[in-house]
Amino acid sequence: MAEIGSFALLLALALSVYSFLAGIVALVFQHRDSQPSPQLAGQAARPAISSDDTSLGALLRQGSERIGETARRAGVVTFAAVLLASVVLVICAFRNDFSIAYILHHSNRDLPGPYKFAVLWSGQEGSLLFWSLLLAAYGFVLRLRYKTDPRLFAYASVVLAGVQIFFLLLLNFAAHPFAIVQGTIPADGNGLNPLLQYPEMVIHPPMLYLGYVGFTVPFAFALGALIMKYPGEKWINITRRWTMVTWAFLTCGVFLGAHWAYSVLGWGGYWGWDPVENASLMPWLTGTAFLHSVMMQEKRGMLKMWNMWLIFATFWLAILGTFLTRSGIISSVHAFAQSSIGDWFAWFLAITLIVFTFFFVKNKSHLKSEHKLESLVSRESSFLFNNLLFVLLCFTVLWGTWFPKISELVQGNKVTVGAPFYNRVAIPVALLLLILTAVGPLLAWRKTSLESLKRNFMWPTVGAVVVAIFLMITPQGWGSPFGLKPWQDISYFYSLMAIALSVLVTLTVASEFYRGGRVISKHTGQGMFASMVQLTHRNTRRYGGYIVHFGVVVVIIGFAGAAFNQDKEMEMKNGDKMTIGPYTLVCRSYTDDDAPNYASQWALLDVYKGGKQIDTMTPVRRFYKASQQTSTMPDIRSTLNEDLYLVFEGLNPDNGHPIIKAHLNALVMWIWMGVWIMLGGTVLALIPNAPAPIRVPAPARLEPAHAAPVVTGD
Amino acid sequence: MPSFLNLLSNLGAPHLASFARCGRLRRKAAGIVLLVLAVFALLGAGDPATRFNEIGHQMMCICGCNQILLECNHVGCPASDGMRNELMAAVSRGDSDSLVEQSFVQKYGPTVLAAPTTKGFDRAAYVIPFAALIFGFGLIVLVIRAWKNRPAPALADGLRPVRGAELEQFRDQARKETDL
Numbered sequence: 001m002a003e004i005g006s007f008a009l010l011l012a013l014a015l016s017v018y019s020f021l022a023g024i025v026a027l028v029f030q031h032r033d034s035q036p037s038p039q040l041a042g043q044a045a046r047p048a049i050s051s052d053d054t055s056l057g058a059l060l061r062q063g064s065e066r067i068g069e070t071a072r073r074a075g076v077v078t079f080a081a082v083l084l085a086s087v088v089l090v091i092c093a094f095r096n097d098f099s100i101a102y103i104l105h106h107s108n109r110d111l112p113g114p115y116k117f118a119v120l121w122s123g124q125e126g127s128l129l130f131w132s133l134l135l136a137a138y139g140f141v142l143r144l145r146y147k148t149d150p151r152l153f154a155y156a157s158v159v160l161a162g163v164q165i166f167f168l169l170l171l172n173f174a175a176h177p178f179a180i181v182q183g184t185i186p187a188d189g190n191g192l193n194p195l196l197q198y199p200e201m202v203i204h205p206p207m208l209y210l211g212y213v214g215f216t217v218p219f220a221f222a223l224g225a226l227i228m229k230y231p232g233e234k235w236i237n238i239t240r241r242w243t244m245v246t247w248a249f250l251t252c253g254v255f256l257g258a259h260w261a262y263s264v265l266g267w268g269g270y271w272g273w274d275p276v277e278n279a280s281l282m283p284w285l286t287g288t289a290f291l292h293s294v295m296m297q298e299k300r301g302m303l304k305m306w307n308m309w310l311i312f313a314t315f316w317l318a319i320l321g322t323f324l325t326r327s328g329i330i331s332s333v334h335a336f337a338q339s340s341i342g343d344w345f346a347w348f349l350a351i352t353l354i355v356f357t358f359f360f361v362k363n364k365s366h367l368k369s370e371h372k373l374e375s376l377v378s379r380e381s382s383f384l385f386n387n388l389l390f391v392l393l394c395f396t397v398l399w400g401t402w403f404p405k406i407s408e409l410v411q412g413n414k415v416t417v418g419a420p421f422y423n424r425v426a427i428p429v430a431l432l433l434l435i436l437t438a439v440g441p442l443l444a445w446r447k448t449s450l451e452s453l454k455r456n457f458m459w460p461t462v463g464a465v466v467v468a469i470f471l472m473i474t475p476q477g478w479g480s481p482f483g484l485k486p487w488q489d490i491s492y493f494y495s496l497m498a499i500a501l502s503v504l505v506t507l508t509v510a511s512e513f514y515r516g517g518r519v520i521s522k523h524t525g526q527g528m529f530a531s532m533v534q535l536t537h538r539n540t541r542r543y544g545g546y547i548v549h550f551g552v553v554v555v556i557i558g559f560a561g562a563a564f565n566q567d568k569e570m571e572m573k574n575g576d577k578m579t580i581g582p583y584t585l586v587c588r589s590y591t592d593d594d595a596p597n598y599a600s601q602w603a604l605l606d607v608y609k610g611g612k613q614i615d616t617m618t619p620v621r622r623f624y625k626a627s628q629q630t631s632t633m634p635d636i637r638s639t640l641n642e643d644l645y646l647v648f649e650g651l652n653p654d655n656g657h658p659i660i661k662a663h664l665n666a667l668v669m670w671i672w673m674g675v676w677i678m679l680g681g682t683v684l685a686l687i688p689n690a691p692a693p694i695r696v697p698a699p700a701r702l703e704p705a706h707a708a709p710v711v712t713g714d
Numbered sequence: 715m716p717s718f719l720n721l722l723s724n725l726g727a728p729h730l731a732s733f734a735r736c737g738r739l740r741r742k743a744a745g746i747v748l749l750v751l752a753v754f755a756l757l758g759a760g761d762p763a764t765r766f767n768e769i770g771h772q773m774m775c776i777c778g779c780n781q782i783l784l785e786c787n788h789v790g791c792p793a794s795d796g797m798r799n800e801l802m803a804a805v806s807r808g809d810s811d812s813l814v815e816q817s818f819v820q821k822y823g824p825t826v827l828a829a830p831t832t833k834g835f836d837r838a839a840y841v842i843p844f845a846a847l848i849f850g851f852g853l854i855v856l857v858i859r860a861w862k863n864r865p866a867p868a869l870a871d872g873l874r875p876v877r878g879a880e881l882e883q884f885r886d887q888a889r890k891e892t893d894l
Contacts, residue, residue: 266787267781267785267786267787268785268787269785272780272781274780372861372862372864373858373861373862374862375862376855376858376862381854381858384854384857384858385851385854388850388851388854391850392843392846392847392850395843395846396843396846399839399842399843400839403830403839407830407835407836407839410835411834411835413823413824414824414825415824415825415827415830415831415836415839416774416824416825416826416827416828416829416830417829417830417839418774418782418828418829419782419828419829420771420772420828420829421828421829421830421839421840424829424840425840425843425844429843429847567784632787647787649787661787
C-alpha cells in the first residue's frame, strides 16, 4: 500500500508542476497574442479562430488555449492523485499497517474507528497531506467552475498550483507520510495522543484547515487579478462567496478548538493565548477585516490596494501559523515535533512575500482609485476605523506571540506572554471594536447627519445604560452577571463594559430590523415579523451580516462571564462535601472500568442546589494503554447562567485520596450559542437575494386582473 | 450656574453658554476619570486569599505545561504544589506583590511571570500596541482629511456642482424614496 501512496504523491507533484508551468506558458502566450482591452478582459472574449486563419498569431493562440486546457485538466487530476494518497493512508490506519512509520506513531490496534480516520490529520506528515488534499479539493471546484471567467480562473489556477507544489514537495521530500519503518516492525502502534481522542478532534482540524486552506482561493484570485490588471470589481464578487464560506469554516474551526480545549484539557478554560491558538486567530482577524473592507471597494471603488494587502496578509498569516506549529521556533503545548520543515515554510513565506510585492509594485498603478470622502461621520470612515482595529488586534496577537523570541534576542532572556498581557492590551481594543459594531451600521454611505445619528442611536444607548445600571444595582446573589461592581476589580469593569456594549449592538441591530420591517409593513400591509423576514430575504448579505454581529455580541457576553469564574479543589472521600457557588457536591463513590483502548477511574458526585439533588456527575480519568499516558475527561453541567465543571484530578500520592477540582464558569454556554448564531448569519448572507416586487398601478383601461407585479433585482 | 448659562443664552451669546456648558462637562468628565483611576489604583489591597488568587494568576507553572500557576491541573506536578505553598507563605507573611514576584523571578527565572513586566525592554510589549493604535488613529484621521479635501471631479460643460442646501434637499428626497 505504501508504494501506491508514494506513487500517488509523486504523480500529484508532477501534475501540479505541469499545471503550474503549462498554465504560465498558456497565459503568457495568450497575453502576448491577444493583449485584451480593459473592456474585454475578464470575459471569454478572444475572437473565435476561423478555419482559414493560419497566421502565426492564430496558431499561437490556438496552441496556448490547448495548453491552458491541459493545465486546467492536470490541476483537476491532481485532486484525484492526492485523494488516492489520503485514502491509502486511512486504509493503512484501518489495516494496522505498522510498517508505515506514520501509522506506527499515531495509531494502535484498539483505537476506535473514527479516530483511525482522524489519524490522517493527527500528526505532522498526515496533516500536511490533509492540507494538500483540501487545497486540491478547492482547486478542483475552482477549475470546474472556470467558465465563470476563464481568464481570471486560469490565473487563479496557476497560483493555486504554485501553492500546491510547495506542499507536495514537502510531502515527497521532507515529511513523507508513507516512510517505511526500518528493522523489526512492532506488533502494535504507539497510539494516538490521548488529548486527541475526543469526538470534536475528528471535526476540529478539518474545519480549521478548511479555513486556513480556503483563504488561498481568494488570495489566488486577488493575485491573479493583480497580475492581469483585472478591470473593475467583478473579481471581488466572484471571491465573496469563497471568502465567506472560508471565514465560516475558520470561525467554526477556531471555536471548535476552544470547545475541545474546554472539554478535554481540564483546566477549566477555553482559550489560553497559546501561540497555536493565536495562529488561528490572526488570519481570522484579517479575514474579518477583509470581509468588511471589500464592501468599500464594491460600493465606492475605494481601498483597492489595501484589500490586496489584506487578503495577502490573511493567506500569509495562515501559512505563518503553520510555520509556528511546525518549526518549534515558538514553544507551545500544541506544537508538532520540532523538525526541519520549518525552514521550508520560512522559504515559502519569503517567496510568496517577494512574488506578491513584485507584482504589487509592478501593477499598483492599476489599483489607483479616486478616494473622495464627504464626511468623517460616514460608513466609509467607520470601515476605515474597523479595519484599523482588526489589524491592530491582529498585530497585538502577532506581537505577543513573537515577543518572547524578540526579548530573547534583545535582552538575552525569554519572557512569558500569557493571558494577563492579552487581557491588558487586547480587551480595550476589542471594546472599541464593539462600539464601532454598534455605530457602523447606523451610518450612511458618504455622509450621516448628526440628527439622524442621534435619532437612531438614542434609544439603544438609553437601553445599554439602563442595563448597565441594572447589573450594578442588583444583588450578587442573583448569580452571574448580576451585582457587577466595576470599581471592585478591573475585570468587572471590562465585563460591565462588554455587556453594556453588547446590549447597545443588539439594540442597534434590532432597530435596523424594526425600521426596515416597518417600511415594508406600511407598503404591503403585512405583519411586522413577516415584513422583517421579507426584508432579510431582499438583502440577505446586509441582514445576514447583522445576525453575525448579533452572534458576536452573544459570544462577547460569554467571554465577559469569565470575570465571575470560581474554582475550588479538595480531596474528597466517600461522603465528603464541597460547596461552590449555589452548588453542593457530595461524593458518592469511585469506580474503575476497563476498555480495550484505556482503563478509567470514575468519580460519582451528587449535585445539590437549594437543598435538592439535581444531578449526578461523573468526571473521569483515563489511562491510555498504548501511549502509556493519562488524560482527564471533565464532566460539565451547562446552564445559561453557568457551567459546573468537574475534574477528577487523580489520587493524592501521599494518602491515596481522590482529588476533585470544581470550576464554576459563568455564561460559557453563551459562547457556543453565539457561534451557532454567527454561522447561521453567514449561511443567510450566502443565500441569494429575493427580488423586491414593485407594484405598478394598472392603467385605467386594463382590468385589475391583468395588472401583474413586476420584479426587479436588488 | 444654570441661571448664569440661561443669562448668557438670553443675552444672545448661545455659543458662550454652550462653551461654558462644555467646560463644566469636561471638568465633570475629568473628575469621573480621576475617581475611576483612584478606585483602580486602590485595588489589590485585598485579603490574603484574594491576593493569593490574584498573584497566582499572574504567574506560570514551570513544569512545562504552559499553564497559569493556579490553573495547573496535573496531579503530582513536580512544580505547582511547591510554588503554591511558597506563594501562600509569602502572602501570609505580608510580602508586597513586587517582593513576591521578585523572589519568584530570582528562583525560577523571568518566564515564571505570566506577562512581561513594565520595566526595561519588557515595557515595549505594552507600549508598542498602544503606540500603533494612536499612530493608526492619527493616520486614518489624516487620510480622511486628505480624501475630504480632494476637489470634486470636474463636471461636463454646462453643469454646475450641487452643493449645500440643494444637495441636502436631494439627499433627503433620495432617502425618503429609498427608505429601506
